[in-house]
Amino acid sequence: MLRVDGLRKSYGPVRALRGVGFSLERGRITALLGENGAGKTTTLRIVLGFLAPDAGTIERAAGRVGYVPDQPAFFPWLRGRAILDLTRRSAGAGREEWEARVRDLSAALRFEAALLGRPPRTYSAGNAKKFAILQSLALEPDLLVADEPFATLDPPSVKRARDLIVAARDRGAAVLLSSHMLAEMTRMSDDFIVLRRGEVAARSGLTEFLERARPASAGEVEAAFLGLLQG
């Protein structure tokens, strides 16, 4: 679904990415892990076309793309319903089918329909995140990219969002997640990419990782991951 090769990006003297490469398959969730400043967000933003790489290539199969930003921001003069309607029009989806999807997703995320009548800038951080998830998943994306999708969500909402992302994966979407919530990542991800100082430090499947780390408890899983992240 997505092949990234040799991505390089600098911000002035800071080399954010130093030749990042990986590929994503349909029907798999890939977790992008790394400490702050490792290059995760830069990688995601280049993949999505918000940033231009200094070097490297991105090949993406045709299909719909969903994106959940770390800190969702929307045009302040638009109400939630208008944003969803613009998204529907852009995707060329039928009104009835779209509204059914929005209804189902709102119910699954416990996102109150009344909020759609207000501009998202008036939402709480948690509701803004739920709205971004709703907007992206309503597209039924073939590729879903999410930057800290669980940040600002309460624990029950984290579970609901996780279930929806897993459902998208089960429908055949390739999912690329960046998050610091290691417990969630190990629970739902099929593959792991660890970035360290702008380079891919490790890449493996969950089974492979667990076999190599041989953790005996949840605490050891976390410790093993932290060891991988810090090198």
Added chain:
Amino acid sequence: MFEKDVFPLTARLAWLRLRGSRLAVAAAAALPVFLLALGLKESPSAALRVFLLFFPYLFLLASQDMSASEVYGGGLENVLFLDGRFRSYLWQKNLVLAAVGGTYACAVFLGLAAWGLGRGAFEPASVLQLGLGLLAGAYYIAAAGALGFVLRAGSNVVVLLLAQAAALIGLILSTTFRTGFVDHLAAGRFPDLGSRLLFAGLAAVFPNLIVARRLFRGGVVVLAGLVLALLIQRACLRRLELRK
């Protein structure tokens, strides 16, 4: 940079924004009422003259915050603008704002022209003035858009208005010791290079002037300014990235 499939999104977003702007809606609603009152008190031709002088400002009003607030506000970091579509959106917005402003201006002009014709006081030359005014309006949008890439939100329009105020004050003050340029301006003829350059600078800052004085040669200066502003915008957009 002009992706056809982005255009419906651009048109809808720009329209929603204009419709949601209380200032723009109030100005668009108040202008015909003011012109009607002026036409009744003075004459339809007086209302038309005032309209032709001031309507390019409607374009300037519409272009407030047209790039900076969106680029730095985070609204473009959305599934709607993936794969660099935000660049097409910002580029096409020039066209949409010009089309909306132009349609509105033409509608008001037609009303005033019909009123003037009914009273037998319509000057055909005002059609050319309308054309110059539309050019000035398009220039305002392009210039405000270009300024929007380097200035904070809202200040793009303020800077243009301040430049106009400075130009007018300079013009008024200059008449106390040197009337030459003002005379050339009144006559619409600029015999030497200095006065031509001064006129070009004035037309660039205050394009309404060429409409009011029917200085059709000044239209060339404004057209050049429009092209330059669009080129600057295009260069800024090509380099534009959405960073945190």
